[in-house]
Amino acid sequence: MKQWIAFKNIMLKDMRSYYLKPPNVSWGLVFPLAWTAMFFVRTGSGLEKAIEVLPGVVAISILFGTTSMLAVTITFEKKNRSFERLLLAPVSLELLMLSKTGGAILFGVVNSFVPVVPAAFLTDLTQVEWLTVLPAVAMIAVVSTFLGLFIAVSVSEVFEAQTFSNFFRFPMIFLCGLFFPVADLPVFLEPLSYVLPLTYGVDILHGSIHGQHIFPIWINFFILAGFCIILFYFSLKNIHRKWIL
Amino acid sequence: MQASAFANKDGYSEQLITVSDLTKNFDNVKAVNKISFNVGKGELFGFLGPNGAGKTTTINMLTGLARPDSGWINIAGLNCSKNPKAAQHLIGVVPDESNLYPELTGFVNLCFCASLYGISKKERISRAEQLLADFNLEKAGNRKFNTYSKGMKRKLTIAAGIIHRPPILFLDEPTTGIDVASARHIRGLISKLFNEGTTIFLTTHYIEEAERLCERIAFIVNGHIVKNDTVANLIQPIKNLKTLLITYTNLAGNPEEKLNKAFPEFEFLQESNNQIKVHSEKTISIGPVIRFFEEQGAEVTEARQLNPSLEEIFVEVTGIEADAMKNEKNDGKL
Numbered sequence: 305m306k307q308w309i310a311f312k313n314i315m316l317k318d319m320r321s322y323y324l325k326p327p328n329v330s331w332g333l334v335f336p337l338a339w340t341a342m343f344f345v346r347t348g349s350g351l352e353k354a355i356e357v358l359p360g361v362v363a364i365s366i367l368f369g370t371t372s373m374l375a376v377t378i379t380f381e382k383k384n385r386s387f388e389r390l391l392l393a394p395v396s397l398e399l400l401m402l403s404k405t406g407g408a409i410l411f412g413v414v415n416s417f418v419p420v421v422p423a424a425f426l427t428d429l430t431q432v433e434w435l436t437v438l439p440a441v442a443m444i445a446v447v448s449t450f451l452g453l454f455i456a457v458s459v460s461e462v463f464e465a466q467t468f469s470n471f472f473r474f475p476m477i478f479l480c481g482l483f484f485p486v487a488d489l490p491v492f493l494e495p496l497s498y499v500l501p502l503t504y505g506v507d508i509l510h511g512s513i514h515g516q517h518i519f520p521i522w523i524n525f526f527i528l529a530g531f532c533i534i535l536f537y538f539s540l541k542n543i544h545r546k547w548i549l
Numbered sequence: 550m551q552a553s554a555f556a557n558k559d560g561y562s563e564q565l566i567t568v569s570d571l572t573k574n575f576d577n578v579k580a581v582n583k584i585s586f587n588v589g590k591g592e593l594f595g596f597l598g599p600n601g602a603g604k605t606t607t608i609n610m611l612t613g614l615a616r617p618d619s620g621w622i623n624i625a626g627l628n629c630s631k632n633p634k635a636a637q638h639l640i641g642v643v644p645d646e647s648n649l650y651p652e653l654t655g656f657v658n659l660c661f662c663a664s665l666y667g668i669s670k671k672e673r674i675s676r677a678e679q680l681l682a683d684f685n686l687e688k689a690g691n692r693k694f695n696t697y698s699k700g701m702k703r704k705l706t707i708a709a710g711i712i713h714r715p716p717i718l719f720l721d722e723p724t725t726g727i728d729v730a731s732a733r734h735i736r737g738l739i740s741k742l743f744n745e746g747t748t749i750f751l752t753t754h755y756i757e758e759a760e761r762l763c764e765r766i767a768f769i770v771n772g773h774i775v776k777n778d779t780v781a782n783l784i785q786p787i788k789n790l791k792t793l794l795i796t797y798t799n800l801a802g803n804p805e806e807k808l809n810k811a812f813p814e815f816e817f818l819q820e821s822n823n824q825i826k827v828h829s830e831k832t833i834s835i836g837p838v839i840r841f842f843e844e845q846g847a848e849v850t851e852a853r854q855l856n857p858s859l860e861e862i863f864v865e866v867t868g869i870e871a872d873a874m875k876n877e878k879n880d881g882k883l
């Protein structure tokens with residue numbers, strides 16, 4: 305009960321102080337829409353293609369929504385020392401980090417629906433398997449958040465966290481099959497796609513939104529879960545090693 | 550464990566904190582070097598030392614923010630060297646620099662800190678309101694923390710450290726960097742907490758503060774505890790020592806040597822270029838000393854008796870000049 309009170313309040317505090325601020329909300333809205341527009345302009349394709357673009361836009365919304373938050377909730381709080389207050393609390397490090405990432409995960413899930421709303425007006429979404437999309441969105445949110453967490457705890461300055469996450473995020477847009485199939489990549493880049501977690505998340509989205517995918521859905525979920533565990537484990541290890549001196 | 554090296558001699562039947570051979574190195578700096586001490590239940594224990602002595606590092610190890618390289622920590626019977634989080638529910642920490650949330654109000658900061666210890670919403674609100682009142686911060690309660698003055702920040706940080714009513718409180722230099730009145734207020738609050746039964750571990754570099762507040766003091770220098778005793782015992786050797794501070798004018802040069810030759814029964818120590826201290830076991834008759842100054846063409850403007858203080862002991866034991874400690878952070882005096 306006591307741990308639950310702490311868990312809930314850490315998450316709520318982050319949401320109030322960081323997530324619900326106008327810049328973040330507008331960033332969450334503008335970014336996915338801008339990407340969608342860019343895609344249409346670039347490829348010159350019509351609205352009938354919208355459904356093929358949707359998985360990529362959903363994935364981008366989640367990826368950027370979650371990872372950009374961790375630089376603030378973790379790295380910034382470490383830098384101004386308020387993170388110490390959390391480390392002093394009688395809450396296990398695992399629970400503490402889950403509460404620090406919980407808000408970002410929720411934010412990512414909410415963000416993922418931003419492109420879905422206009423898509424519902426522009427194209428026919430009746431064939432979408434929502435029961436697969438929803439857990440996939442949740443898993444992508446978790447894995448992207450933990451990737452952001454891993455970066456946030458590996459650096460000590462906020463700008464480093466932002467730079468490093470861009471270092472991962474922008475290549476992922478092209479390498480993970482968001483808008484162009486992984487198979488179309490140059491051969492030497494293809495292996496890189498398969499070590500990035502987003503590839504598997506996007507594959508589920510493609511499969512459940514318009515039916516084309518590479519791996520069986522359950523394998524994708526399984527691999528995503530593996531990434532989540534590994535990233536969370538190494539993030540905690542980093543905190544132990546570098547922050548609890 | 551052989552933490553009995555400093556066994557408590559003054560009636561604290563129960564040891565709440567036992568530390569033995571605690572060591573912490575940073576790269577090649579020996580921040581804390583094999584220190585051992587006990588703190589009794591309900592005791593106000595002072596950790597007195599200059600900058601970089603290892604005070605904060607010790608607190609960090611005791612509270613779970615730093616991992617010792619070696620040694621044992623036991624708090625309330627819990628083995629904290631094995632599990633640094635074991636005793637965190639019993640501990641309140643007031644860090645040397647505030648670590649509250651700048652963008653939250655004072656009130657919200659307090660409520661948030663209480664929630665970390667699992668305190669219910671109703672109780673959080675009532676405690677936060679009470680503490681704001683106790684610390685004269687009611688009016689600032691709804692202002693953001695980053696608009697607070699230094700003294701207000703320190704007070705709110707203390708309030709945040711005690712909102713879960715911890716039986717053990719760690720205070721890291723609570724009066725450094727704030728004005729005289731705020732420092733006095735804070736010392737009053739510390740005494741009150743102590744009288745209510747809180748076990749307090751306080752670090753400071755103000756000798757007078759340690760002497761006034763603490764029951765037991767450990768001097769820490771370069772990561773070593775060089776002395777650890779009750780204030781009464783520490784003062785004992787100089788209890789009967791009489792000290793006069795003489796202020797004079799119109800004398801060029803340093804009269805210390807001449808005075809020591811002329812009055813071998815006293816010990817003269819130059820304090821500044823127009824002040825000299827006289828120490829003696831016996832009563833100091835001032836007449837001959839004044840005459841000595843007049844014969845040199847100087848005039849004594851003041852002769853003031855000083856009470857024996859811990860300062861003398863500190864200087865003797867550590868070899869650190871008391872003034873260096875006072876000025877090192879060039880801020881609030883007592």
Ligand SMILES: Nc1ncnc2c1ncn2[C@@H]1O[C@H](COP(=O)(O)OP(=O)(O)OP(=O)(O)O)[C@@H](O)[C@H]1O
Nearest residue numbers: 549575578580598599600601602603604605606607
């Ligand atoms: N994170 C760190 N990395 C490297 N060295 C450190 C670190 N923390 C402390 N030290 C060193 O350890 C020694 C003890 O530092 P500590 O902060 O414990 O001193 P202190 O007694 O609290 O001093 P102050 O009165 O200035 O607060 C110092 O030499 C300091 O430079």
Ligand SMILES: [Mg+2]
Nearest residue numbers: 604605645721
């Ligand atoms: Mg310190």
